[in-house]
Amino acid sequence: MNIIDLIKSIISLDLGNFIRRNFGTGPGTELLIDLGGVLILATFCLLIVIFLIWLERKVIARIQDRIGPNRVGGRYGLLQTVADVMKLLTKEVINPAGADWITYNLAPILVVIAALLTWAVIPFAPFVIGVDLNIGVFYFLAISSASVMVLLLAGWGSNNKYALLGAFRAVAQMVSYEVPMILALLVPIILARTMSTGGIVEAQTIPFLLFAPLSALIFYISSLAETGRTPFDLLEAESEIVAGFHIEYGGMKFGMFFLAEFVGTLFMSALFATLYLGGYRFFGLENWVSADGYPYGRLIGLIVFFVKMFAVYFVYIWIRGTLPRVRVDQILNYNWKFLVPLSLVLVFVVAIVDKLIPNGTNQVVRMSIHLGANLLIGLAAIELLRRRGRENRLAASGGPGAGRPASPDSGHGHEAAPAHDEHDLGEALGAREPITVPIH
Amino acid sequence: MSQQIIFFILAAVILTSAIAVVTLRNLFHAALALMVSFLGVAGIYILLEAAFLGMAQLLVYIGAISILIIFAIMMTRRLMQTSESPFNAQAIAALIGSLIVLVIMAVVVARLYPLTPSTDSMFASATTVDPVILESSVARMGRAFVSADAYVLPFEIASVLLLAALVGSIIIAWPRSGEEDNL
Numbered sequence: 208m209n210i211i212d213l214i215k216s217i218i219s220l221d222l223g224n225f226i227r228r229n230f231g232t233g234p235g236t237e238l239l240i241d242l243g244g245v246l247i248l249a250t251f252c253l254l255i256v257i258f259l260i261w262l263e264r265k266v267i268a269r270i271q272d273r274i275g276p277n278r279v280g281g282r283y284g285l286l287q288t289v290a291d292v293m294k295l296l297t298k299e300v301i302n303p304a305g306a307d308w309i310t311y312n313l314a315p316i317l318v319v320i321a322a323l324l325t326w327a328v329i330p331f332a333p334f335v336i337g338v339d340l341n342i343g344v345f346y347f348l349a350i351s352s353a354s355v356m357v358l359l360l361a362g363w364g365s366n367n368k369y370a371l372l373g374a375f376r377a378v379a380q381m382v383s384y385e386v387p388m389i390l391a392l393l394v395p396i397i398l399a400r401t402m403s404t405g406g407i408v409e410a411q412t413i414p415f416l417l418f419a420p421l422s423a424l425i426f427y428i429s430s431l432a433e434t435g436r437t438p439f440d441l442l443e444a445e446s447e448i449v450a451g452f453h454i455e456y457g458g459m460k461f462g463m464f465f466l467a468e469f470v471g472t473l474f475m476s477a478l479f480a481t482l483y484l485g486g487y488r489f490f491g492l493e494n495w496v497s498a499d500g501y502p503y504g505r506l507i508g509l510i511v512f513f514v515k516m517f518a519v520y521f522v523y524i525w526i527r528g529t530l531p532r533v534r535v536d537q538i539l540n541y542n543w544k545f546l547v548p549l550s551l552v553l554v555f556v557v558a559i560v561d562k563l564i565p566n567g568t569n570q571v572v573r574m575s576i577h578l579g580a581n582l583l584i585g586l587a588a589i590e591l592l593r594r595r596g597r598e599n600r601l602a603a604s605g606g607p608g609a610g611r612p613a614s615p616d617s618g619h620g621h622e623a624a625p626a627h628d629e630h631d632l633g634e635a636l637g638a639r640e641p642i643t644v645p646i647h
Numbered sequence: 648m649s650q651q652i653i654f655f656i657l658a659a660v661i662l663t664s665a666i667a668v669v670t671l672r673n674l675f676h677a678a679l680a681l682m683v684s685f686l687g688v689a690g691i692y693i694l695l696e697a698a699f700l701g702m703a704q705l706l707v708y709i710g711a712i713s714i715l716i717i718f719a720i721m722m723t724r725r726l727m728q729t730s731e732s733p734f735n736a737q738a739i740a741a742l743i744g745s746l747i748v749l750v751i752m753a754v755v756v757a758r759l760y761p762l763t764p765s766t767d768s769m770f771a772s773a774t775t776v777d778p779v780i781l782e783s784s785v786a787r788m789g790r791a792f793v794s795a796d797a798y799v800l801p802f803e804i805a806s807v808l809l810l811a812a813l814v815g816s817i818i819i820a821w822p823r824s825g826e827e828d829n830l
Contacts, residue, residue: 310679341782342699349702352710356682359717363675371721378714385710402785 219501220335220509248337249323256469260288263469263524270528298458303366306455310364314357315456315463321354322467322474329477330405332487332508333494343404344392347478348385351433355381358452361464365455373451376441376535380432383542384439388429390550394422394557395482398577404478408486412570416483418577419557421585423483425550427522430475432538434468436523438530439538472523473516480515487512549588556580653694661687674720682713699785 216225223240230236261276261284268275280286302308325347327337340346355378362374396402398418399410407415416423432439453464480486487493487508495504533541560580564573660683667680685708692701780787791797 307675309676340698342702342785345699345702345706349705349710352706356709356713356717359714360679363717363721378718382711382714 215499215501218506219497219503220332220505221502244337248326252323252326252470252473253466255473256466257288257292259469259473259520260291260465261285262520263527264288266521266524267528270525292462295459295462300460301457303455305366307364307366310360311455312460314361314364315460317357317360318354318467319463319470321350321357322470325350325471325474326477328404329474329481330408330486331512332505333502335505335509336405339403339405341401341403341406344396344402344407344482348389348392352385361456362452365452367455369449370452370454373454377435377452379535380435380439380441380538383539384429384432384546387425387542387546387550388433390547390554391422391425391429392482393554394419397554397558397561404481404486407482408488411485411488413574414483414485414488417574419483419553419581420578421549421553421581422557423479425546425553426482427479428546430479431523431526432542434472434475436472437527438533440532441535441538473520476519476523477512477516479519480512484515484519486515545588545592549584553581553584556584650694654691657687657690657694660684661691675717678713678717678720681716682709685709685713696781697784699788 213225216222223244226240226243227236230239264287265275265283276284276287278284278287279290302311328340328343328346330336330339358377358381359374362370362372362377365371395407395415398415399407401407401410431437435441453461456464489507489511493504493508493511494502495507496502557577557580560576564576664680664683664687668677668684671677671680685704689701689704689708692698692704792802793799
């Protein structure tokens with residue numbers, strides 16, 4: 208047991224083997240390693256949020272032509288969030304009158320637990336993963352589906368009608384967007400022939416983003432809705448229902464909801480990087496083992512993974528700073544009438560195409576065929592929407608198609624189609640359909 | 648041994664929350680206790696190395712069915728202020744019924760998995776499963792669902808049944824012609 212060995216082990220992310228070498232192998236050592244791993248991962252997730260909040264405020268400020276935090280902690284306001292967290296921690300603990308004590312206080316704890324649990328299946332570097340479950344992706348889906356419940360607990364337990372409205376919206380939105388998300392996630396599973404996150408990374412000699420751009424897009428849109436970020440932030444729309452399900456929460460209880468949201472968003476970025484961008488892969492360098500037996504390549508893998516993860520995270524912030532919020536009926540119609548059919552078709556096509564390609568085909572050829580199929584589906588979807596939009600426009604303006612009565616659900620596909628001119632865009636936004644969804 | 652300890656903890660959680668479901672006066676709390684019970688069952692599945700089944704339990708029972716139950720509770724008027732006693736006079740009938748079920752299950756399980764002579768203690772070490780089978784359990788299950796000499800017929804019948812339920816619910820919810828949508 209010497210210091211240089213320890214330092215080398217830390218740099219090569221191989222601390223587990225260092226402990227095994229020095230304290231012997233046995234169930235006690237393994238338990239110690241597992242607990243240490245959980246502690247490190249959970250602490251990392253909780254602390255990175257401080258940086259994420261600062262990043263979000265700074266980037267949004269730049270997008271909106273402001274400066275953002277610039278006082279606390281030097282020119283760049285690096286310690287602003289630390290001060291904010293201190294403020295949240297020292298606030299009074301309040302239980303609103305009429306609130307259900309158990310439910311009200313249980314919800315913020317459960318939401319953080321659910322947000323942290325999902326990180327167990329993210330491969331940070333080769334062999335640096337909480338547990339490489341053979342059902343990794345399914346594990347994430349189960350946890351995120353069960354965590355919808357927590358929002359309902361928070362909304363109901365607060366004894367506030369805005370909170371309950373926000374919870375209803377949240378459940379409607381998250382349960383609906385789970386469907387295209389699961390369908391989109393089936394595509395990388397089909398391509399990699401495994402549900403294990405580690406196995407999916409290993410299968411990506413070419414990142415799956417090039418195999419299945421449509422699946423990546425659908426997953427990205429659904430993950431925006433699942434994490435409740437703009438443009439799908441209806442569950443806490445400040446201008447309509449004040450703050451949604453966490454309106455009655457103050458101090459650190461609110462802080463925990465906030466924390467879970469940021470941890471969840473970063474997790475979605477990590478999952479996107481893992482499933483579509485090749486995770487820690489970097490031209491084989493991530494498996495480099497130096498002459499003295501330390502796998503320094505893991506550090507390269509970790510850095511590559513972080514770069515990819517934060518690139519995806521930056522797009523989340525970018526979208527938040529760019530897009531306005533959509534209406535409840537738009538959000539649900541867009542999901543059920545556009546994303547779900549599209550992802551269903553996509554799963555069928557990918558499964559059949561992948562079955563038709565003979566085993567052992569060159570990866571580049573395989574990639575090109577998949578990419579072509581994806582582009583065809585995408586173009587067909589856009590063309591279909593464009594045609595439908597034109598018919599509706601003609602029907603509305605009394606043109607050649609006016610004789611046909613417009614079906615009650617027509618026009619919902621508008622928001623997905625890229626408008627070809629200003630008139631089309633105005634028409635799409637001005638579509639005055641009745642709200643047919645009982646949740647508003 | 649540690650598996651038995653975890654099993655007993657899980658069993659205690661499941662039974663306690665199941666009793667809470669039927670005795671709690673607050674229906675919302677009863678629904679929450681039901682979820683804890685579901686969670687315990689998922690834990691038992693994971694303990695039995697059936698991780699996929701455990702996660703499916705989490706996804707279906709907590710992610711979907713519990714939410715449905717809670718929505719039903721919230722949408723029903725005056726359900727929260729119920730003043731009736733949670734007990735009725737059918738305790739003896741319930742006792743007989745559950746005893747019969749217990750006996751049947753005990754007989755069936757004892758027939759299928761008899762304790763072998765070498766390990767006739769309840770606390771004997773757990774049966775080990777071949778890791779190769781565990782590793783490919785999901786793929787095996789998937790193949791069993793669609794292969795003709797396994798479960799393709801029940802699987803397809805269940806699918807048709809679910810589809811029929813889906814179509815039926817859409818037809819019931821469909822607004823009748825001429826009826827103004829007043830939502």
